[in-house]
Amino acid sequence: GAGVSQSPSNKVTEKGKDVELRCDPISGHTALYWYRQRLGQGLEFLIYFQGNSAPDKSGLPSDRFSAERTGESVSTLTIQRTQQEDSAVYLCASSLDTATFYGYTFGSGTRLTVV
Amino acid sequence: AQSVTQLDSQVPVFEEAPVELRCNYSSSVSVYLFWYVQYPNQGLQLLLKYLSGSTLVESINGFEAEFNKSQTSFHLRKPSVHISDTAEYFCAVTINAGNMLTFGGGTRLMVKP
Numbered sequence: 577g578a579g580v581s582q583s584p585s586n587k588v589t590e591k592g593k594d595v596e597l598r599c600d601p602i603s604g605h606t607a608l609y610w611y612r613q614r615l616g617q618g619l620e621f622l623i624y625f626q627g628n629s630a631p632d633k634s635g636l637p638s639d640r641f642s643a644e645r646t647g648e649s650v651s652t653l654t655i656q657r658t659q660q661e662d663s664a665v666y667l668c669a670s671s672l673d674t675a676t677f678y679g680y681t682f683g684s685g686t687r688l689t690v691v
Numbered sequence: 692a693q694s695v696t697q698l699d700s701q702v703p704v705f706e707e708a709p710v711e712l713r714c715n716y717s718s719s720v721s722v723y724l725f726w727y728v729q730y731p732n733q734g735l736q737l738l739l740k741y742l743s744g745s746t747l748v749e750s751i752n753g754f755e756a757e758f759n760k761s762q763t764s765f766h767l768r769k770p771s772v773h774i775s776d777t778a779e780y781f782c783a784v785t786i787n788a789g790n791m792l793t794f795g796g797g798t799r800l801m802v803k804p
Contacts, residue, residue: 580734609791618697618796619781632791667735679725680792682735 578602580683582668588689589658597653597686601670608651609671609680610643614664622666625651627673658690693718693784697795705803706774712767712798714756714782724765725783725792726756735781741765752776777802 581600589595601608610622621635625645636642640658645651655662665687669680698713716722726738739750746758756767765782779799783792 611794619794621791621793624791669735679727679737679740680735681737682727684734 580668580670580681582666582683582686584686585684586687586689588691591660591690592657594654594656595658595688597655597666597668597688599651599653599668599670599683601649601651601668602681604648604672605670605681606648606673607671608645609669610651610653611667611669612664613667613685619667622653655688658688660690663688663690693722693786693793695782695784695793695795697780697782697798699798700796701799701801703801703803704772707771709770710768710772710776710800712780712782712800714765714767714795716763716765716782716784718763718784718786720786722784722786724756724758725785726750726754726765726767727781727783727794729779729781729797731778738767738780772800772802774802774804776800 583598606627608625611619612622613619623636623643624632640656643653665685667682667685669682671680672678694717696715704710724741727735728738729735739748739756741748741758749755754769756765758765779797781797782795785792
């Protein structure tokens, strides 16, 4: 597509429930990233996919968080047993292999509220 | 590992005044530097970037940033701001061997009439 698409745009869930967030990157972008932005704070790296390589999961805050990506297409970020501190905007970005020259293209994010 | 520090979390300024948003980074190797802007209720957009060559880079809407290797800084400036510049600005860095960007904590620019 023309841009990075994320769904849903907003999600309200009850504490303890599981949620699944979706990211559809730009066609041809081999790299895909997930970041979290808590209210009033900066971007916190979560996970990075590059082509068929093993993902860099070093930013995932706990084992309740997981992400998958099929090939160079859609990615899903799953949060199990959600907690109130998981409330944040979850941002997805994609880039060409040479992201150092082009930077990232971000989606508009999914605003997650855990009540 | 690289890190990015944006010293000011908020910068209030009057319309048509100059502004500087500070960004310092730490890295032991060569870096590529970026500024992203996030307008209210929108996603992040690339504003400008330094890859190599001239240390002064400009955006299409009047912002500029200067790469200063000795001071490990990449401050963002604009000589005269507009109300429409109200947004959050993020500085980011990546080392030459990798793709992943490390972001600073962001600076909220608030332009007042």
